[in-house]
Amino acid sequence: MDAGKLHGRKSEEDAIAELLAGARAGTSSSLVLRGEPGIGKTALLDHAAATAGDMRLVRGTGVESEAELPFSGLQLLLRPALGSLAALPGPQREALEAAFGLGPAAGSEPMLVGLAVLSLLAEHAGETGLLCLVDDAQWLDRASRNALLFAARRLRAEGVVMIFAARDGEGSFPAPGLPESRLSGLAPEAAAALLDRHPLTPAVRYRLLAEAGGNPLALLELPVALAAEGGSAFSPGALPLTGRLRLAFHGQVSRMPEACQSLLLVAAADETGELAVILRAAAALGAAVEDLSPAERAGLVLRGDADDTTIRFRHPLIRAAVYQRAPLGQRLAAHRALAAALGSPEHADRRAWHLASAATGADEEAAAALERTAARARERSGHEAAAAAYERAARLSAEPAARAHREALAAEAALEAGDLERARALGGRAARRLDEAPTVNARIAQVRALADFWQGSYPSAHRLLLDGAGLVHDTDPGQAAGLLIQAVHTSWYLGERQLAATLDRLAALPLDDADPLAPAGSYLAHLDRGRSERPPPLGDTLAAMRRRGRAPDQALMILCGAALALGQDADAYELAVALAAEHRARGGAGRLPTALFFMVEGEVFTGRHLDALATATEALGLARDTGQRQWVSQFSSVLAYLDAARGEEAACRRNVEEGLAGATTGGISPGAPWAHWSLGLLDLGLGRAEAALARFERLTHEPMRHHICATRSTPDLVESAVRVGAPEHAAEPLARFERWAESVRQPWADALVLRCRGLLAADDQAEAFYTAALELHDQDGRALEYARTALLYGEWLRRARRKAEARGSLNDALEVFDRIGMRPWAERTRGELAATGAQDRGARPAEGVAAGLTPQELQIARLAAQGLSNRDIAAQLFLSHRTVGYHLYKAYPKLGVASRSELKDFADRLGL
Numbered sequence: 001m002d003a004g005k006l007h008g009r010k011s012e013e014d015a016i017a018e019l020l021a022g023a024r025a026g027t028s029s030s031l032v033l034r035g036e037p038g039i040g041k042t043a044l045l046d047h048a049a050a051t052a053g054d055m056r057l058v059r060g061t062g063v064e065s066e067a068e069l070p071f072s073g074l075q076l077l078l079r080p081a082l083g084s085l086a087a088l089p090g091p092q093r094e095a096l097e098a099a100f101g102l103g104p105a106a107g108s109e110p111m112l113v114g115l116a117v118l119s120l121l122a123e124h125a126g127e128t129g130l131l132c133l134v135d136d137a138q139w140l141d142r143a144s145r146n147a148l149l150f151a152a153r154r155l156r157a158e159g160v161v162m163i164f165a166a167r168d169g170e171g172s173f174p175a176p177g178l179p180e181s182r183l184s185g186l187a188p189e190a191a192a193a194l195l196d197r198h199p200l201t202p203a204v205r206y207r208l209l210a211e212a213g214g215n216p217l218a219l220l221e222l223p224v225a226l227a228a229e230g231g232s233a234f235s236p237g238a239l240p241l242t243g244r245l246r247l248a249f250h251g252q253v254s255r256m257p258e259a260c261q262s263l264l265l266v267a268a269a270d271e272t273g274e275l276a277v278i279l280r281a282a283a284a285l286g287a288a289v290e291d292l293s294p295a296e297r298a299g300l301v302l303r304g305d306a307d308d309t310t311i312r313f314r315h316p317l318i319r320a321a322v323y324q325r326a327p328l329g330q331r332l333a334a335h336r337a338l339a340a341a342l343g344s345p346e347h348a349d350r351r352a353w354h355l356a357s358a359a360t361g362a363d364e365e366a367a368a369a370l371e372r373t374a375a376r377a378r379e380r381s382g383h384e385a386a387a388a389a390y391e392r393a394a395r396l397s398a399e400p401a402a403r404a405h406r407e408a409l410a411a412e413a414a415l416e417a418g419d420l421e422r423a424r425a426l427g428g429r430a431a432r433r434l435d436e437a438p439t440v441n442a443r444i445a446q447v448r449a450l451a452d453f454w455q456g457s458y459p460s461a462h463r464l465l466l467d468g469a470g471l472v473h474d475t476d477p478g479q480a481a482g483l484l485i486q487a488v489h490t491s492w493y494l495g496e497r498q499l500a501a502t503l504d505r506l507a508a509l510p511l512d513d514a515d516p517l518a519p520a521g522s523y524l525a526h527l528d529r530g531r532s533e534r535p536p537p538l539g540d541t542l543a544a545m546r547r548r549g550r551a552p553d554q555a556l557m558i559l560c561g562a563a564l565a566l567g568q569d570a571d572a573y574e575l576a577v578a579l580a581a582e583h584r585a586r587g588g589a590g591r592l593p594t595a596l597f598f599m600v601e602g603e604v605f606t607g608r609h610l611d612a613l614a615t616a617t618e619a620l621g622l623a624r625d626t627g628q629r630q631w632v633s634q635f636s637s638v639l640a641y642l643d644a645a646r647g648e649e650a651a652c653r654r655n656v657e658e659g660l661a662g663a664t665t666g667g668i669s670p671g672a673p674w675a676h677w678s679l680g681l682l683d684l685g686l687g688r689a690e691a692a693l694a695r696f697e698r699l700t701h702e703p704m705r706h707h708i709c710a711t712r713s714t715p716d717l718v719e720s721a722v723r724v725g726a727p728e729h730a731a732e733p734l735a736r737f738e739r740w741a742e743s744v745r746q747p748w749a750d751a752l753v754l755r756c757r758g759l760l761a762a763d764d765q766a767e768a769f770y771t772a773a774l775e776l777h778d779q780d781g782r783a784l785e786y787a788r789t790a791l792l793y794g795e796w797l798r799r800a801r802r803k804a805e806a807r808g809s810l811n812d813a814l815e816v817f818d819r820i821g822m823r824p825w826a827e828r829t830r831g832e833l834a835a836t837g838a839q840d841r842g843a844r845p846a847e848g849v850a851a852g853l854t855p856q857e858l859q860i861a862r863l864a865a866q867g868l869s870n871r872d873i874a875a876q877l878f879l880s881h882r883t884v885g886y887h888l889y890k891a892y893p894k895l896g897v898a899s900r901s902e903l904k905d906f907a908d909r910l911g912l
Contacts, residue, residue: 008190023129028155030162035183038217041165055129062139065271070382071099073144084123092116105379112587114150122158122880129159137164137173142384153625157886185214194219249321259291268323269334273310280341349373367396383417411447424451438471462490481517495703516551519544538563538571560598567744573602593631607784617855637671644682647824673709685824689723718756751776787816803836857891
């Protein structure tokens, strides 16, 4: 398209102008431009760059030949911003340096690089703002793509605009959560304006407009091809527009001298545009720098400025035409020449891929080079690139054992990258080749199982884990224990019978007493509802594990869930907080939601709803940003519970819908237990006891009745059954709950049993149960459970015409319900107080002054009150320091403070 002028793109220009204006005001934003080749995506990026004014600019392009080199696209994009690298926190700086090969491999969490990118963009934006442009994003290597998308989703108040241009139909650039604009063909008037430069007959002009379909590149190039080929470029046929354009470029390339074509082929095969490398390789094919001149004169390639040492094709379709029109033998020769030209150590990864592209069959040299490339990629957290390199190395392997070994490594890397389909396929392929290696087969079974599990295929995942454990039951009990502990997790979603059978197999393992998983197995055995003895404290189990060595994080996470199932809420919460702190320190945004889930369960169970809201909101955002559907389901359902407690029906049902999404045959959605509890609590709070009872009864059946939510919701079920006059519906669930409470031996659980007995007891016995329950609640300190029991006791007292005594109990309950913001329960309590003749004093503000904060503002204010700097807070919450400052700026007036020092001084008063 014309330099400096766009035809027919007014709406897109306006959208870009709005993004740039927002950035100048300090607001960040992002946009993905999508469309077919030649539709004008690059022209819009050029327009954005030209109108950015004094904003800083970083610009990069996805390179197809480097799509398997981890962080290659990111390094090219951020090169101008590396001067700001020193301002980043140490772990982030080290992760980015390792990703770019500027420092030692840190083995850091993949998302730590994304956080480092976010921080670097915020630093480089300065006071004028920053425009970040990425063309051909569909060809970005996955590590670069993930890091950039993570940053884009978490931009808030940095003055950064990120615009990605991605082609339809080639590669993929999934960017869920980012705004998109799909470019269509130009309107007839704009298309006709582009043809005005060519002297065309009306008939040819009409045909060109019809053929081009409003595609700007076609409108510019097809007339040139028509003139050069005498009309053959428009012979009848159903060739797609992209094919017609490539054919047009074929003709231009074919008219170049032979040496020029050889040099162009090398440039197309390499695609990085690094002139020194291209010329070294081209020399082996008899071409030199002067042979580039005809292509430059024809506008097929463009040179940079005088100081630039690169060349680029005028359009990617020209590169594709050059490469695809060359005979196979010439393409292989070009790749061999490039491999020879890339002999220095810093080019080892590029060399390996060119060796692979030059191979025509099994080639151990290329396979070994790719395996080394994969190992380097894995060290730099480039797991997708590692998977691709291992997989290609396997295909080039001459020996079956080497091929199987590399396929197994590829499967593990694909799983680490989150490419579940690929992990499953590679694992299945490797498993068919490894008949005599049980240890490796067990590893492969684990990979395939985890791929199935994260896709919701719980029965298949469970079977694979059991089969894998069986392979090494006698030869490596420690490995078998790791598999069976994961099988405890999968069986949790299948039902009580499967859970008990898995626990039996775990208990039967001949584990060495020195194995750190031995105490974990003993602790998990108490999940079997058939056992009556009290489980040991989780802290004792963890201490025993530490004495034996470091246990895998996965085992510790499962112990968190087990501790909650066994009623050890405080110990589970303490472990979850410690694991979350470790993941924050390592930048483990992908693993953090798991720890946060056990944290939020502990906060809900102890009635700390404001804390739970902050935790669940942060975790849901992280789960969405890192593509973890399981945790999106879980945290949506937890938020639905908090909505239900506040009586916010519409919000509750929206979150339940997301929590129930993704259920598969043979299993439930991960968030289903919390979702059903949420709907039951909503109905109970709003006085719909019959509907509530139906909800709670769903939790008493397989495959959910052993879940934590089914257990903890039993007192709600009993209350619902009593309120509808059907206490018999509560008999069996309460009996199960009583057996569970007796086994866990926790005061708060005993108090809930007493509350339930009070509800079901005759009038002359109920009071003793209620007062005993309140005494235990008082000892345990769970204010919400105290309030729920106090409300029921107050209602009983009022019905017994002991109104003065009822007011005291009801006022105690009301204070808690108002403070937590449980509106339906507060209104019910006010109604009871009114019936006693008490004067309505009106609703009190929930959670004191802090209730006016958003969950993120509350979280940031708390950390700031602890003395953490904006940068420290940003590192913990996976935000930029500018976003942290923005939220503090909004929080101060809500809290009635004017500075950070005041916030710290009055933290206790503010309820932070």
